Amino acid sequence: MNLKKIVFLGLTTMALFGACGKDEKAVATKENDNIVLRVSWWGGEDRHKKTIEAIKLFEQAHPNITVKAEYGGWQGWQEKITTQMAGGMAADLMQVNWNWINIFSKDGNGFYDLNQLSSTLDLTQYEQKLLEQCSVNGKLNALPYGVAxxxxxxxxxxxxxxxxxxxxxxxxxxxxxxxxxxxxxxxxxxxxxxxxxxxxxxxxxxxxxxxxxxxxxxxxxxxxxxxxxxxxxxxxxxxxxxxxxxxxxxxxxxxxxxxxxxxxxxxxxxxxxxxxxxxxxxxxxxxxxxxxxxxxxxxxxxxxxxxTKISMAFAINKDTKYPKETAELLNFIVSNDDAVKALDVSRGIPANKKAVATLEKANLLDPFMLEANNKVISFAGNGIHxxxxxxxxxxxxxxxxxxxxxxxxxxxxxxxxxxxxxxxxxxxxx
Missing domain, CATH: 3.40.190.10 (Periplasmic binding protein-like II)
Structure with missing residues (x-):
């Protein structure tokens, strides 16, 4: 496939995804006041519905930011992301498989280094061992969403x-x-x-x-x-x-x-x-x-x-125009009480300690599943290649x-x- 075809496919994919974005309300008219972020993920209908709900909560708290949702099923999703990454058209915030870090960021430069956004992202809510598994050459390429x-x-x-x-x-x-x-x-x-x-x-x-x-x-x-x-x-x-x-x-x-x-x-x-x-x-x-x-x-x-392994993670596009705002969106999704309750366990039990406490307090965690996950974390080996x-x-x-x-x-x-x-x-x- 030649370069023109790759770019065309990437643009087509982006256009299709954009159609799935937010259409509920008009946003600020002043261009300087308005920021548009794109977030992509795969999953089933339950995950889609709950993630969109969490995004709406973020938009309500940040009226100058519009978030366009790009989502679909797992089948063919990695190929779509590969096309977007190759064409420089990936979303600002991406749900990624943990091993994609190895695929797209072998030297640690494929995604934004989240260590540079630690004033916005609360990294203290994660076990250090998990953060190390998402790091390459000292650069934190993604936040682990959960551990299986x-x-x-x-x-x-x-x-x-x-x-x-x-x-x-x-x-x-x-x-x-x-x-x-x-x-x-x-x-x-x-x-x-x-x-x-x-x-x-x-x-x-x-x-x-x-x-x-x-x-x-x-x-x-x-x-x-x-x-x-x-x-x-x-x-x-x-x-x-x-x-x-x-x-x-x-x-x-x-x-x-x-x-x-x-x-x-x-x-x-x-x-x-x-x-x-x-x-x-x-x-x-x-x-x-x-x-x-x-x-x-x-x-x-x-x-x-x-x-054990990291079940999935969230990464920020290294070329995003809005790293701080994208980090605010990510931090909101993984730790804001209302967003965490909206997402429930649509991506499994979170690795974020604050999120787990929120779900427990709201009685949204099955005690049996929580016990199993706690034991996984307590006796985890060194992870997998x-x-x-x-x-x-x-x-x-x-x-x-x-x-x-x-x-x-x-x-x-x-x-x-x-x-x-x-x-x-x-x-x-x-």
Whole structure:
């Protein structure tokens, strides 16, 4: 595609977005008094409606500023933003995926450095570790909107039926397997894991042992021997019938956990899943089953190793004409009491401490979901590399984990393949 076509597409996109902007009221007629800001985001209808409501509140508080909303669904959204960024036509304020920082700002200069706007943005409301994950070369490229992570969820009813306490360690999970099968039946398991859950359990062990995430400095942080031991850890859970094998788990068909019959009726006693989806796992259980948020097992090593990531963030266009006003809009959205209540949890539980307090006071947070998110934050590991969730890498790692789970390769071969595949991918995508 030539440059003229790219620019034309970008202008067309901007024009279409502009049609979605504010049309409720006329704004100040004096050009010097009027500022127009553009804000873009993706999501569903609930997020659109609530974000527009928060924007209206900002406009009421800032009568000289008009905010044009540009929004749509996720499908094709990254391509739209890529076109806008390339053509210098991106919105002043953008909702971004966390890994977009790596895509659009490899040297830290792709977005506005929010450290330069700290007199307007209250950065003290965020954990320093989260701000560091949004920084490149010391430049804060975005504000983290929320944090998502994996938590241990247990069906307390299943453990009660077996006369057991909810486990707090992998040792207790393994011991529970023997008792559950004796008292409830051979098809009861205290825990379960699909291929991705299996991979994350292995990484959980490795980070808890070493204090290092999977990828450091664009290469795998673990040795071949460490990866082999992690694979053996997973295989031991399978061989002792602590968790169902991938083959056994697939007997019900290729279905999500919340739709799996053994989960619904309580034959799978626990899982390691996203806190943001915890209500889904809870509500999928049949009546009478009680889901609880468990403690993170700490019997594998001395380090925090919960799998976490920044769910999404907000960045300011490096070329905006109005950095201070855009920062005022961003700060309003993430911390103003009325705006926070208007947005509710349309983007999940916020990372902003003041916003969380506001939602709690207004009884807008489900206690179960809040407990899960608090545990994620309290036991967070070192986060993930921006390329870890790349579709190509995931596809390749899935094949390797599947081959291990279906006993097509040994733990030694698993370690060699994970090391070679991941490092080759990282080298090609530096």
């Amino acid at each position: 992570g994996r938590v241990f969820l247990y069906n307390k009813t299943s453990f009660d039926k077996a006369g057991l306490e909810v486990p707090t360690s992998f040792k207790e999970i393994k011991e529970a397997s023997v008792i559950m099968k004796e008292r409830l039946g051979a098809d009861y398991f205290p825990f379960e894991a699909d291929y991705y859950g299996a991979l994350l359990l292995m990484l959980y062990k490795l980070e808890q042992e070493t204090g290092k995430p999977f990828i450091v400095d664009d290469k795998v942080a673990y040795t071949e021997e460490q990866l082999k031991n992690a694979a053996d850890f997973y295989l031991d859970l399978v061989n002792t019938k602590t968790i169902p094998s991938l083959e056994d788990r697939a007997a019900a068909g290729n279905v999500q956990l919340d739709q799996h019959p053994s989960w619904i009726i309580g034959k799978f006693g626990g899982t390691y899943e996203w806190d943001s989806a915890s209500l889904k796992w809870r509500d999928s259980l049949q009546e009478g089953e009680q889901l609880v948020v468990g403690d993170y097992p700490t019997d594998l090593g001395p380090y925090n190793s919960g799998f 921006p390329l870890f969730e790349h579709k190509q890498l995931h596809t390749e790692l899935k094949d390797i984990v599947d081959n291990l789970g279906y006993k097509q390769i040994t733990s030694e071969e698993f370690a060699k393949q994970v090391l070679a595949t991941t490092n080759n991918f990282l080298e090609m995508n530096k």
